[in-house]
Every structure is written in structure tokens, then in C-alpha cells.
Amino acid sequence: MTFNTFDTLQGSVRINLEKLSKVVNSGIPLTAFFFGILGYSFSFYFHFITVTFIYLTVLNFIYLHVQKRHALLSNYGIVAQMRYMIESIGPELRQYLFSSDTEEKPFSRVERNEVYRKSKGIDSSSAFGSQLLFNENEIKLRHSMFPQSKESLEAFSLCIGEERGLENSYTLKHPLIISAMSYGALGKNAIRALARGAKKAGILMNTGEGGFPKYHLMEDCDLVFQIGTAKFGVRNEDGTLSETKLAEIASFSQVKVIEIKFSQGAKPGKGGLLPKEKITKEISELRGVPMGEDIVSPSYHPECTTPQATVQFIKKVQDISKLPVGIKLCLGLEHEFLTLIQTMKALDIFPDYISIDGAEGGTGAAPKTFMDDLGLPIYKALPKVQNMLIKEGVRDRLKLMCAGKMINSGRQFMALSMGADAIYSARGFLLAIGCIQALQCNKNTCPTGITTHDNHLQAGLDIEDKANRVQNYIQSLDREYIELIAALGKKSLHELNDENLFLEGVY
Amino acid sequence: MPTQKVETKVLVFSWIFQIIAAIILGMAAWDKIVGTETSHYVFTTLEMEPAGRIIIASIESLAAIMLLSTSIPHMGAVLGLGVMMGAIIAHISKLGFDVNNDGGKMVMMMTVVIFSTIAIIFLHRSRFPMGEKDTD
Ligand SMILES: Cc1cc2nc3c(=O)[nH]c(=O)nc-3n(C[C@H](O)[C@H](O)[C@H](O)COP(=O)(O)O)c2cc1C
DSSP: OHHHHHHHHHHHHHHHHHHHHHHHHHHHHHHHHHHHHHHHHTOGGGHHHHHHHHHHHHHHHIIIIIOOSOHHHHHHTHHHHHHHHHHHTHHHHIIIIISOTTTOSSSOHHHHHHHHHHHTTOOOOOOSSOOSOOOTTOOEEOOOSSOOOGGGOOOOOEEETGGGTOTTOEEESSSEEEOOOOBTTBOHHHHHHHHHHHHHHTOOEEOOSSSSOHHHHHHTOOEEEEEOTTOTTSBOTTSSBOHHHHHHHHTSTTEEEEEEEOOOTTSTTSOOEEOGGGOOHHHHHHHTOOSSSOEEOOSSOTTOSSHHHHHHHHHHHHHHHOSOEEEEEOOOOHHHHHHHHHHHHHHTOOOSEEEEEOTTOOOSSOOHHHHHHSSOOHHHHHHHHHHHHHHTTOGGGSEEEEESSOOSHHHHHHHHHTTOSEEEESHHHHHHTTOOOOOOTTTTOOTTSSSOOOHHHHTTOOHHHHHHHHHHHHHHHHHHHHHHHHHTTOSSGGGOOGGGEEOTTTO | OOOOOOOHHHHHHHHHHHHHHHHHHHHHHHHHHHTOHHHHHHHHHTTOTTHHHHHHHHHHHHHHHHHTSSSOHHHHHHHHHHHHHHHHHHIIIIIOSSGGGOTTHHHHHHHHHHHHHHHHHHHTGGGSOOSOOOOO
16 A cells, blocks of 8 residues: 555656656746737736747747757757756755755765864864764774873974985974875965975875876975876986986975875876866976866876886886985785785885875776776775785885875874884865865866866865865974874884774674 | 857858947837937837836847857847847737838847847857756
8 A cells, every 4th residue: 555655646646746847847938928918908018028938939849859879858858958957056955954964975064164174273082972883894994091191202204215225305393184186186386385384383294196286286295206107307209217307307406205196096096187278378388288288197107017127117216316205106916016015025126105095096087987096095905015014024114004084093094003103195185175065176167266277166165274174284283193193102203003992803 | 058169260250240239229229218209209208218218228238248248148149039028029910010200210220130139149048048067
């Protein structure tokens, strides 16, 4: 009985729509005619309405009988257009009204609000209990029965390049680094806001594979220069490394570290992608590529076809730049990674750090399948890499970093406990400078002016204000770090290890 | 609503019509604003003097301005054609085709604007909403 009612209900809704469209389709020309008569017999002013309905009649006629592309329009006419209109504002409706606070992806409102609050410097507590689902796949941090006193905690400090005894080694004062986002993916105001914020907060920032870091340098923060697979900024005509250009960039006093990008979590096995909508004249010049077509980077470095060649390439970049040199990759085939480590060991050449990018990582533009289905998520990849490094006995030859939705201290602490020495975050900082997760990074239409080159949209992004947000975000995180370290019963971030983790059957 | 790009060649072609339609509409609006004898006659016959005359003049000027913009000439054409539809109704029902013994000049101008605005709307047709969904 119950599902019968449901059936008739559905049926009646469908019939109503059909009837409605019939009524509307014949009603529109009739209305035009009706007002035509009123206009003729009473007042010419009625013809304003007559003309409007003549227009609607013509439009409806086109929908019903002329256009062939949209079945709904030719079956139902203007009523179906309403459907498209309502559907087109669906994402906004869902985000504003209907999605629950823990539901949105990739970051739920709860998670985003946490970053927004931090970036505005509002310390606040929540009430009643966690809104998350607690299930057997949940990773949790284990606290200690005997917390440390906050006074006894030690400051964080991590020297990149100390293993090689480098003169130009770089000491990180903060475990969080702004992850690679190129000028191109981001607009110039966003880059400058992040860079100025990094300067104020005293953190390191990665330039991304956008070529010469013109806007980063304006703000004078410490930089990691990233060499992408297309080597924008340091490339020869044929796409190989230009030694002179690399030496030139490495000689900037702000450039502290060089990073060679092999792959990225959101699109492992694929090169960078900058859609043509976002390629301005300046970007095409900074990168040395033509306008009007998508910029698709190759999926690998032409120099790096074997483990040996890859390690030699790392050595070459180290020698030319005389700076700490790290590599960034998303873990795929484990035996390949193991061979790479063994080759490093055999040749006694190590990068100064390895950064593991989780498959859940962000991107400005990538094919959906690559985002969804390729590469290992960070909490799976990180323990594997840590174990391989320990097993090969080379864990003390390099630093380990990681990225993948590390926007709040909980996730960051889990990664640190799994063996990471420092954390990269890209989207955490985007949220801090006002990203509302409109998911339009690939279209040059970012409503918050972050991932767009549209001057009008960028005008809303005040560099100084957003730089302060970055600083607040870092300071609020710092306060939380102190609470957390103490609660876990440790003296510093360096002491975190896997005994602090809980995962059913694993830790 | 996503708007498709219109080809440059088509745009140049469209500009010819835009300028013609904008000039005629602009002149017509001017005549009504200063209140020439003919316009007084027309709106008295339609029993819309003076409010209707001013309203129509405003719509015509607005349409002319929009026709000369780069971003919304197609909307200007829609507006201009709307006024012309009203004009057709007026001529058929009240005014006749030889208004105030002008030898059909007014009707001829009207025909030119109608033709131009229809051409503009056609050339820019991809910019009108057609149930086009954002594909990604
Ligand atoms: C808008 C945007 C642009 C990015 N551009 C680059 C890039 O140029 N090079 C790169 O290696 N990674 C790039 N990434 C990926 C991030 O550096 C990082 O690997 C990933 O976003 C980490 O995940 P998270 O956003 O969850 O922190 C980009 C990410 C975003 C969101």
C-alpha cells in the first residue's frame, strides 16, 4: 500500500509537469493576444505586456520547434528552461542550504570553518561533541596520561641539507610550508598575499612550477623554487635543464631550497596543466610558451628515464644550485621507489628531502580520473616510505615531508607521527586567504579572486589583509601545536612517533 | 550562464548593423525628447502624451547605448526590436503607414531597425541561454 501511494505520487508529479508545460505553451501566445486586445480597446500602455509575451512566444517556439540539441526543451518548451536554471544554481543551493556541516567535499564546512577561524585569529571552542563519524577506519592520536607542562616544550627546528654538510643549508623554524602553487594557477594578488604572509609568519613558501618567481620575489619571503617537468623558468628550447638559468635563480638570496617535482598527488603520472582560459600574456612570457592553447607539461623529466639517471639529475641540480635540493612525488609502484632508494644508496647521492604527495592532494586543473583513482593516499603512502627508508638504513640521510589535506593540526600531527619531518599544505593556505571552495580553479572565474587573472575579481583580494590571515593561521596553529604536544606527553614535534597513533589493526 | 565566444569575423559584420540601428534609434529618441511636431502627433493619437513619449524615448536611448557596447549588444537588439514591435502594433492599429504625410519615411526607418536588430540577434544567437549546461 505504501509504495503504491509513492507510485501514484510520482506519476502525478510527472503528469503535472507535462500538463503545466502544455498550459504554459498555449497560454503564452493567448496572453499576448489578450493584452493585444486590451491595448487596442483601452490603453496603448497594455502593449508593453503584449510585446513581452510576443517575445516569450517566439522564444518558446524556438525551444519547441527550431533547436534540436536539448530534448527537454523541445518536449516541454520554456518550462524546461526553468529546470536548467534551477539546476545551474544547485551547487550554491546545496552549499548554502542543504548540505550538512560535515558533508561537503573535499573540505566540509566544519573543517573549513576551523581554518577560517584560525586565519581570522578567533580562538573558539565547539560544543556538545564531535560531529564526525567514528568508525574502524578512523586514525586517532593517542594522548598520554601524564601530559608535559607547556613550559618545558622545545621549539621546532629542522635543518634541510645538514646531512651533506651544506654551507647553504636551510633551517626551518616552522613545520608547515606553503605547498607548490604556481603563478598561473594562482593570480598575482594571491601569490603576493601568500608570500607576504609567509614573510610575516616566518615560514617557507614553494613557488610551484610557474617559471621565474617574479611576484614571490617582490615580497621577499624564503622560497623553495620548484622545477616542474616542463622546467618553466630554467628550460632550454628542447625542454632540458638550462644550467645557467638555474644558477641564476639559485643565486637569488630569497631562494633557499630547490625542489624537483616528479609527480603530484592530484594527477600522478601526468604533467602540470594550465587551461588556456588562464593564460595571460605575462604568463606566456614568464613560462616561454604560446597563448591560446592549454599548457600541458610532459609527464616526466626527459633527463630522468632510469633510477641512475634520476639520481644523477638530482646530483646535477645540487651541484649547480649549491642549495638543498628535494624531490616531490606521489607514491605509485612501490618497487620502483625502492629501487630509486637503493640506487641512491649505491651511488651515495641523496636528495636533501623527499616530499610525498598524497592522492587526496589539490590541484588547479586535472582530469577527474587522475584525481579520484590514481596514486596512494598520504596515510597509506607515508608509513610505507618511512619503513622503506628505515629498512634500507638511509632514513638519517634525508628529511621526509608530506602533503594531502593537511589543513588542521590533527591531520598534521598524524603525519608527523608517521615519520614526516615537516608538512606541506596548499589548500589550507588558500582557505586562509579566503577560498570558499567554489571549485572553479580551472576556469579563471574564482569568485574570491585567488585562482583567476581577472582584474575585477582580483581587486577584492586585499594583499595586506590576506597576508595577515596567513600570519594568524600560523599563529593559531602554533598555539594548538603547543596544546597538542603537551597532551601527547612529548617535549617537541621531533619526538612524535607511531606510538602516538591508533588505527585498528595497524598501530 | 556560460556565454559562448562569437567569432571575430561575425563580430565585425554585426557592428555594421549595431551602428545603423543605434543611429536610427538614437535619432528617434532625440526627436521624442525635444518633442517634434510629428512625435507630438504620434503620441497624441496613441493617447500616451507625454508620459509614453518620454518612456519610449528612454527605452530607445538605452537600446542605442547597449547596441554600442561590446558586452551586451545582443540585449540592446532585443530591447530595440521590442520597441519596434510596439511600433508595428501602433502603425497597424492606430497610425497607418503615412504618418503626418511623411511619405512612409517613419515606417521605412522602422523596417531598417527591425532588420538590423534581427540580424544582430541572429549573429549573437550563441550568447542566449539555450539550456546549455556547464559541462564540468
Ligand atoms: C591551485 C593549486 C595549484 C597547484 N599547483 C601546483 C604546482 O604548480 N606544482 C605542484 O607540484 N603542485 C601544485 N599543486 C599541488 C600542491 O602543491 C600539493 O601537492 C597539493 O595540493 C597538496 O594537497 P593539499 O592542497 O591538500 O595541501 C597545486 C595545488 C593547488 C590547489
